[in-house]
Amino acid sequence: MTGPTERVARFIAETSLDDLPAEAIPKAKKALADTFAAMLAGVGSEVSQPLRRYVEASSAAGSAAILGTGVTASSETAALVNGTFAHALDYDDVLSMMPAHPSAVILAAVLASLDGPRTRDRAVDGRRLIEAYVLGVEIGGKIGVGMTVGHYHRGYHATGTLALFSGLAALLKLHRVDVATSQQAFGIAASMASGLRRNFGTMTKPLHTGIAARSALSAWRLAACGFTAAPDILEAKAGLYSTLGVAESSAEVTAERLGRPFVIVDPGLALKKFPCCYAAHRGMDGVLALRQKLGFDARSLDRLICRMPPGGMQVLTYPRPDTGLEAKFSLPYAIAAGALDGAYSLWTFTDEAVRRSEIQALYERVDAHEDASCRGEDPDFDKRSSGSRGHVEVEVRLRDGRAETIRIDKAPGAPGRELSWDDLRSKFFDCSRQTTRVDDEKAQRAFAAIQQLDELTDLDALVELLR
Secondary structure (H helix, E strand, C coil), rough: CCCCCHHHHHHCCCCHHHCCCHHHHHHHHHHHHHHHHHHHHHHCCHHHHHHHHHHHHHCCCCEEEEEECCCCCCHHHHHHHHHHHHHHHCCEEEEEECCHHHHHHHHHHHHCCCCCCCCHHHCCCHHHHHHHEEEEEEEHHHHHHCCCCCHHHHEEEEHHHHHHHHHHHHHHCCCCCCCHHHHHHHHHHHCCCCCEEHHCCHHHHHHHHHHHHHHHHHHHHHHHHCCCCCCCCCCCCCCCHHHHHHCCCCHHHHCCCCCCCCCCCCCEEEEECCCCCCCHHHHHHHHHHHHHCCCCCHHHHHEEEEEEEECCCCCCCCCCCCCHHHHHHHHHHHHHHHHHHHHHHHHHHHHHHCCCCHHHHHHHHHEEEEEEEEEECCCCHHCCCCCCCCCCCEEECCCCEEEEEEEEECCCCCCCCCHHHHHHHHHHHHHHHCCCCCCCCHHHHHHHHHHHHCCCCHHHHHHHHCC
């Protein structure tokens, strides 16, 4: 019997778009539209200037586009920067079963791999991108299932350690790499897997995404050039699972569950409505729902309470943030901002917004904590991520004596509460306006092209609109 690494490589090589469920294509198009949007938004984020200086200092010139900037660089540098941009605002999608953000890694790696001259007969069309993307999500997701959430609990940021393999799988499929070479690429990539949760709330958190995209690109290219590595890296002693996993981690589980069902359909990705850590989204949604129902504002608020499931605040580590980056991982700030403003935007998570005196005054009336009653009866509770386990309760007490509590089981954008194409269009335009390079006319044409991605004959046309 062949080992899990070979079975994963064979699954990538032998699975085609025709093998995917019908729902895979529309779901992939939505996720890719969302990821392009997040990548453009990153151009206007805190990471932009340091990354631009990094590119300028690099001696590795090239023609790969860094979206939204008009700048080109070597393909590996472009993968690093585009990947970091895509996760800079924590506005890209979430796959809770990993738990990680695979789409940003996949798209950044794939775009960088298209660098270089191509003739019409070598053009990459939209259907090939969808095929590669869905397989990237599948491989990363099933590696996450086999690794178990214990990997994340150990302190690893799975976007850096596991979504790397989402990017790699997409490249292997897109470029039609054979099974033996794919095994070598997995072996190379495993020694590049990195990312620690302690860096949440800093620029290095989104850098994990860029590093993963660059590493996926490097591993694919090195393997294609004949570079060798262990062909059994997933299952071997001192391999990926035994080193980065926990006692329950199993490469066999990963291999057995490939395509059963496809991750893109079940459980599916969560596309974010708010530009911050997904673990805070249910609480934020509850605040907005109660504010709309009761018509309160910050002055009329006596107490705002958010009860989270056990482990729900694991990554929400900043009780009183000082920067926009820290605020993305602060539940007290997020619900206070919702109570004050009645809406969330990209501006909500800027230094200016976080340091408002009105926000500071609200903290004494805000209580965010974990509560065992929010655990529920889910037998898989301990296998779920912070943003998908149990449920969240938000309670508002007003100074006029009114009080109400709401329960939120799923965040907006989660499977079962999907964002519509109209929601995504609004997000896409909001994000594209963070760069002066992509005007509304270009954004409209690009968004329409993504909606019809399965009919697009050459991805270069789409990339050109977003450069």
